[in-house]
Amino acid sequence: MRKKRFLPMLLLLAFSVGHAFAQKPVPERPRILISTDIGGTDPDDNQSMMHYLLYSNEFDCEGLVSSPSFGDGDKSEILRMIDIYEEDLPKLKQHARRYPSPEYLRSITKQGRHGAAPLVGYSTPTEGSEWIVRCARKNTARPLYVLVWGGLDDVAQALHDAPDIARKIRVYWIGGPNKKWGINAYVYIIEHFPDLWMIENNSTYRSFIAKYKQDDRWNGGFYDHYVKGCGFLGEDFFNYLGGKPKLGDTPSLLYMMDGDPSDPCRESWGGSFEKYSYTPRVVFSHQTTARDTAQIYSIIEWHVKGPVRKDIPVGTECITLDIARQKWQGYYMGDGNYMVKYSTYKVGTQPYTITSDIKGFPQQQGFITIENVFPGKHRSTDYRTGAQWYSDKVAPELFYDNNQGAMTVYKWRKDAIEDWGKRCQWLKYTDIKK
Template structure:
């Protein structure tokens, strides 16, 4: 009875400590050693949730040994200047943040580790030439340390692929947590290069679980549609800026990669964590078609589809875009492989039967019209063309009881969302 009374009082005071709202945060398990992290982001591109996740990172940056902030916009117009602009906002709020922790990094330091990566997606071979960002990944990975370098990828994999190509020795020194899904279609070529040439890389491929952290904007409570009004409005320069992204609605699709480094045991992706729980997988689906497909042809969601066309033999520079595939209202470049063979890769997180066309201005090129059906299974059945994986590749859980909105592993993240948002609300209050 005495222990029960103590527990009741402990919960009561925890609630009171957070103010008048009756929120009780479950105790998280903080990572015992500050992890070394490098963030690769397409911030400033087509999706403003990278800005939201960057604000989240900056407000928790005292918890990490941050070694790099790389702008890697495989699609869109993002650049390192957007990272620097966010750091400027952080600098203005830093005096208030430092009242609660002496471990926040200086703005000067963060600027010094902000680098420009590749602008645009890699060609068919998956890499091109080194960038400031890819060189920085190599430099950080080779640093003497007893810890691995965690590379948190919020966009395309182009700079990671370039770094691995230029310095294969770093594959044993880095661990990657990738927000895949839609980002996979922007970087199919760099993904294909990595998975084919570095199957023993340590890699979390989060294609769907991360979406368990995205708010339901239409649900008007303080943790969804009213989170900005309740906890962010009037809080600092970062709070004022936050309204510019999705009208303040909290998408934060890349934030689970940060949460994974804040809670639990990052070395074991199969255990529960704020950033999700994952399962090993042994093959990454790749399907190669050398004919126009029909609706009865099926592939797994998130898989790499490669469509090949036999056409005229030509003499053009290697990896030049010379044909285009239009599917699901988007157009993708294809490449000449030699010997009259043309190829274009695609990956999608959409479901159902999709018509497509493949065209080229090359005289004699045979235009293709077809359909392909995407099934909601992952990774699903195996094929001879699949990429074979080593022992350290992890991905979303496929248990049906963890589904929500047809998304794999959704509940491995969503179950922690309110706890995370309560914790973040406390930090927003620091910069009121």
């Protein structure tokens, strides 16, 4: 008898262990607002928008904001994708309830800022920033999770205009390269709202990006295996990178679908994070060489002493940093002081120049070495963060493909991709009810 019962118990134990870290229920239906640079220079926002639309029945989405895209993106691109979703909606409703109506989604689609915020980090309110304030101020105990897929500019504007919302919103930001594009907004938030609930995901998300040379169904073969022939959204998906999944913003959605989002330190499809007490700010007042170092994703400032110009207002763009084949504008700070800020996700030694059309400006040509560690060495110039600021886990064993913390997403990647693949099939087959 004991032998007959022993094998089933072993099988039950094995099943339990194997599923100990499966997708976990969300304690309450999350309120979300998505801020996206869709339609700009990176087509992966369109891919992640499709992901959201297929799972939109899982959330109480209160806003879709078109934020700085540094391209041609604006809310018309969100509306175009809602039109496509409307054509697929009858099939989706055969499988799940609570899919939002296209009319509702259009009503919450708002235009945010075009282009980056000025040096101070904010400017004038936008339709998008005002909508963030309106949603955050709703009379509910449930927090509003703001999922930022691009720059933080509209979030910074909303916080400037309505500081009281800082205690009512929780921000999950896909940072990394987005930090350099919206550097002034980031600096404004961390300087003025260090106690904000923030997940600063600089590198954890990067392991969700497919390896295109691998033709398996989780990477380069994703479109052919899961998406091809799946409705109007599936057809549209091919327009972005030829159907090759990048999906850099999707981990923010996955985070909201797996377990309690109020705990960033937990295991989840969208990553696991840890508390930070500071993030790095490195300040140079000299022409740097390869021996000068800064951390990846840090805020790097070069300060240059030059001509005193009483005719140039403080904050005027008047100098140019040329680095990594990109140009970044710097500012006049008054009393002959000039400054440019930069952030990068590329490691190694990089050459740079700082130039200006201002007569007598001392042009610089130097190097900077970027180390693959964040937050790394603590300096007196660093930004202090409060008890609710989280970022990528620092343990060496959690690096994946040289990206810090990325193993906390990569370990669940196949599960998340396969789950999405099954939902894509809802657009293809209509004979299975849920």
